[in-house]
Amino acid sequence: MATIYEVARLAGVSPATVSRVFNGVGVSEEKTQAVREAARQLKFTPNRTARTLRKQESEVIALVIPDIENPYFTELARGVEDVAQKAGYSVVLCNTDSQIEKEATYLQIAISEHMAGVILAAASDHTNLDELLAAGRPVVAVDRGTGYDIDGVVMANRPAGQAATENLVQAGYRRIACITGPQEIETAYERAQGWRAVIARNFPDADPDELLRYSSFRVDGGREVMEELLTLPEPPDAIVAGNNLLGVGAIQVLTEHGLTPPKIGVAVVGSLPFTTLSPTAVTVVRLPARHMGVTAARMLLERIAGDDQPARTVVLRNEVQPARALNGA
C-alpha cells in the first residue's frame, strides 16, 4: 500500500500537500493535478487507521441492535445505512442478542475504535453509557429509551396497541387477548397498556390479567403463549400481538389448529414482510422502522457535526392497515 510520502515524492510536492488534496483544502490547480495523477499511478488509498488515530475520530458509526434476524431491525438498519452512506459514513452492525454483556463489549469497541457515534436499541434498561458519553461520543436511542438524557426516536407504542385492539373491537370480537414481549422492555409494556385501556373501556367486566401474556419478542415465544391461550376454559376469540415475530408465531399455531384468520381475529403491532397470508385476513399496525432509522441517523450526524442543543425525542406515528375481510372494505 502506497503512502502519502510516496505520492508526494512522485508528484514533487510535500506530504502535507497530498493530505490537503485529499481533504479538500486550498491547493493550486496544477499541484492538485500532479497529486491526483501520482495517486492514481501508485493506486494510493488513504490509510483510514492513521487518519483516525491522528484525528481521534473515524467515519464509522455503530448500530447496536438486539436481534439481527428480526426484519424490523434490518429495516431500521436500511434506513440508517442509506443516510449514513450518503454522508460518507459506514455503518457497523452489532448484534447483541439482547445480552447486556455482548452489548457492553460492542460499546467498548465503539470507544476504542474512535467511532463517530452510536445508534442504540438497548438490550435492557440497565445499559451503561457512562464511558461512551464521557468520551464525548454522541448516542441516539432507537425503539427504546435508555434512562439517559440523550436524543431518541421511538414509536407511538401505546397508540399502536390501542389501534390494534380497537380494530378488533369494531370488527365484533369480544374476548381479545394480548401477547407481548418481556415486561421490562418498554415497547412491550406500552403496547400492552394500549390494549389494556381499550379492554377496560369496552369490557369493564373483563379481567385483563387473564388474557395478557408476556413472552419473548420471538416466533417461538408467540407459539408457546398462543398454545397456552388456546387451552383456556374460555379461549379468546381474537389476539393482539405485540410485535411482528410474536404475530407470526401466533398465526402459525392458529393455522395448525385450523383457526386460520379471520376465523379468529388477529391484529399485529408491526409489519409482516414475509408473511404468506391473504393480505386481508390480519390487521397490521405498520411501524415505520426504516423511517426510524433515517431519523436517528440524521440526528446522530447533526450531533457529530457539533450540534449541542438539548436532547430531543421524536415519536413516530404508526399506520393501521385493517383486515379488509373484517370491516367490509
Next chain:
Amino acid sequence: MATIYEVARLAGVSPATVSRVFNGVGVSEEKTQAVREAARQLKFTPNRTARTLRKQESEVIALVIPDIENPYFTELARGVEDVAQKAGYSVVLCNTDSQIEKEATYLQIAISEHMAGVILAAASDHTNLDELLAAGRPVVAVDRGTGYDIDGVVMANRPAGQAATENLVQAGYRRIACITGPQEIETAYERAQGWRAVIARNFPDADPDELLRYSSFRVDGGREVMEELLTLPEPPDAIVAGNNLLGVGAIQVLTEHGLTPPKIGVAVVGSLPFTTLSPTAVTVVRLPARHMGVTAARMLLERIAGDDQPARTVVLRNEVQPARALNGA
C-alpha cells in the same frame, strides 16, 4: 481516555510492560498485578486504532452481503458472528444492495481499515478482488463464486433444485413451472438447471422455456412473475421457487387468487422462517445458511492465522422437508 503511558506511570513501570501485560507476554507476577490495578483505576481501554496502525492488522472482519433484509443472509450473518466473536473478532456487516459500486466501496474500506479478512457474497461475477488480495487480505466466498481461486462455501444448488422439483413430481403434479433469480447469479442459474433436468427426464415433451422465469431474488420479483405465469393459456399446476423471497412472493399471489397451497403445488429452495402457512402445505428445501456462515468464518480465521494450503471449496448439502399433505406422510 487513559493511555498506556499514564498506566505505566501509575504502576511504576514502562509503557512497554503495560503493553506486554495486555498482550499476554512474559511479565512478572507483581508487575502484572500493579499494571492491572492501575489500568482499573484509570479505566484504561487499549486504543485499537493505534494498535491497528502499528500492527497493520485489526481484529475486525467484514461480511459483505447483497441484501441485509433477506433472512437467508441474516442467518448466515449469525453463523459468522458466533464464530468470530468467540475468536475475539468483531464483524462489520456491509450491505451492497447487489450494486457493484457499493460493494467496491466497502472492499476499499476493508483495505484501508486494515481489516483482518473478508467474507463475501458477491454482488455479481464482476467483483474485483485484485487490490484486496494484493494487500494480502484473505477472502472467503460464500453462497456464490467470484472467479478467483480462493476459499469458498456454497450450497448444493443443482441438487436442491432437483429435490424440490422431484418432490412435486412425486406428488402428482404434471405442469411444474420454475421461477428463479437473475440468470447471471450462479445460484439462480444452477437451481433452475436442477429443475430443468427433472422436467426433461419426466416430461420429455414439455417446453421448459415456457415455464421458466428469471426475476430478481426478491418478494416483488416473485409476485410479478407469478402473476404472469397465472395468465398463461395453460397455467402451471405447481411452482418451484428459486429462493425464499421468490417463494414468499409467489405464495402471496397464489393466496390472493384463492389458490392456497396445496391446491397448487409449491416447493421452495430455502427456508421460510416467517411463513404463516400451515407447515404441511409447502415443500421446503432447507438451506443451512447458519452453517455456511460458521464454516466460512472458520476458514477465514485459519487463513488469518497464516494457513496457506491451496484454496478449498466446501459444498453444503440441503435437507428436504416435504409438504406432508402431498405425499401422505
Next chain:
DNA sequence: GTGAAAGCGCTAACAC
C-alpha cells in the same frame, strides 16, 4: 524480565 526508542501513516499547527 524490563526499559528506551523508533516508527506505523496521517493531519494540523506553525513558519515562510
Next chain:
DNA sequence: GTGTTAGCGCTTTCAC
C-alpha cells in the same frame, strides 16, 4: 499556497 515537523497511542526490536 506550500513545506517542515511534531505527535496521535501503540508494539516491537534492541540493549541490558
